[in-house]
Amino acid sequence: MTRIALITGGNRGLGRAAALALAEDDVHVILTYRSHPDEAQAVVAQLTERGCSAAALHLDVQKPDSFAAFADELCDMLGRQWHRDRFDVLVNNAGFDGHTPFGQTDPTTMDELYMVHVKGPILLTELLAPLIADGGRVLFTSTGLTRYVANPVYSVYASMKGAIEVYTKYAATALGPRAITVNAIAPGATATDFAHGMIRDDPDYRAMITANHAFGRVGEPADVAGAVRTLTSPSAGWITAQRVEASGGQSL
Template sequence: MQIAIVTGASSGIGQSAAVQIARRGIGVVLTYQGNRSGALETVAAVESDGGTAVALPLDLGRSETFPAFRDAVAGVLRDVWQRDTFDHLVNNAGASRIALFEETTEDAFDTLMRVLLKGPYFLTQTLLPLLADGGAIVNITSGAATTVTEPGYSVYGAMKGGLVVLTRYLAKELSSRGIRVNSVAPGATRTRLGDNAFERYPEVIPGLVARTALGRLGEPDDIGSVVASLLGPDLGWVTAQDIEVSGGYAL
C-alpha cells in the first residue's frame, strides 16, 4: 500500500485532500496543530470509507521540531504499515494574516515566512530520506501569487510565490529519483483560512463570485480532488507545474 503525508489536514483543503487520497487506496498520515478534534474527524472520515489514517501533531512554524516529527512518522510507518518509507507528501498546512504593506510588521512577516515557505522547505528536506523513489510532492500555493492581487496580501502572496519557485527547483533536483513535484494554486475557496474569513466577512463573497467564470466560490473538495489526482499514475508525466484551480477567476 502507498502512504501519503498531508500536513494541515484537520479542516478545509487538507482534510478534503486526505479523504480523497485515502479513497484511492492510499494510507494517510495527517498532521494538525491546534485542531486535534478536526484531525480526528478526518481520521474518522477516512476510516468510514474503509481507509487507514493516523493523525500526528506538527507545528510547521517550528523547524527545530521536524527531526522529532520525522521519527514519529517512521514509527507510524513501521507500526501501522510495516514500511520504512512513504510515497507522497502534500505540503498544505498554512496561515494567513491580512495587512496593508505599510502596516505589515517584521514579526508578522517572519511568522508567515516560517509557516508558508521555510516550513515546507525544511520539512520536505527533513522527510526526504523517508520518501520513496518514484513518489510525488504537491505544494499548496495560491492564486494570490499569480492572478489575484488584493490589498493586504503582500506577504502571503510573496511567500506563496516563493513556494511556486521552490516547486520547480525540487522537481529538477529530485527528478533523478523519479519524484514528481507540482503545486496547486487554489482560487477563492471556502476554508477556515484567515480565521474563518468568509464567515466573518460574507460581504466579500458576491464580488469574488462575480469575478469567477464558473460563478461560485471554490469548495475544499474542488481542490482536494486535484491534489489526489496529482499523486496518481494518470498524471505521472506531469512535474514542475503550478496548476491553478480557481473556477476561472479573473478570466
C-alpha cells in the same frame, strides 16, 4: 502496494478535504495538526469509516528544530501501522493568512508567514525526501494570489507563496532522478475557514468574488481536493515542476 500520503495541516479545510479525496483512491493517510487534536482525530475516524487506514501526528511547521523528532515518529508509525519504511505522497498544506496592508506590515507577522509558507515546507521536504518512495509525489500549496491581486492585505502571504513556486522547480530538478514529481497547486477563492471563514461566511464578500469567476461561483474544498487527488495520482508521473491553478477560472 498500498500508497501512503502525509498531509500537513490535515485536520481542517483543504487538508481535510484532500485526505478524504485521496481515500477515494484507497490511499492511506497520515495527517498532521498543530492544534485542535480533536479535529484531527475526527478526520482519522472519517477515513477509517471509509476503509482507509489513517493516523494523526502533531507537527508545528514553525518549529524546524522539532522536525527530526517528527521524522522519527513518522518512521515508527510507518513501521508499526503499515510495515513500511517509506511513504508515497507529501502534501505541504499547512498554512495561515496574515494581513499585511502596504505601509502597515508587521515584522512578526512577516516572520510567521515566512516560517509557515517557505522555511518550514522547504526544510521538512528536504528532511523527509529520503523517506519518500521512488516514483512518489510532492505537492506544495500556493495560491491564485501569485497571479492576480484580489486583496492587497495578502501582499506578503502571496509573496511567500511565490517563493515556494520557484522552489518547486528546484526541488523537481533534485528529485527527478528518482521519478518523484514536485508541483505546486494554487487554489483560488475557496469556502474554507481561511481568513476566518470570510469567503465561506460573508455573503457580500462571496458575491463580489463570484463576479470574477468563469464558473460563476467560488470554490469548495472538494473542488481543490479533486485537483490534489489528480496531481498526486500514479497517472500524473509526467507532470512535474508545474504551478497548477485550481480556481475555476478566477480573474481571467
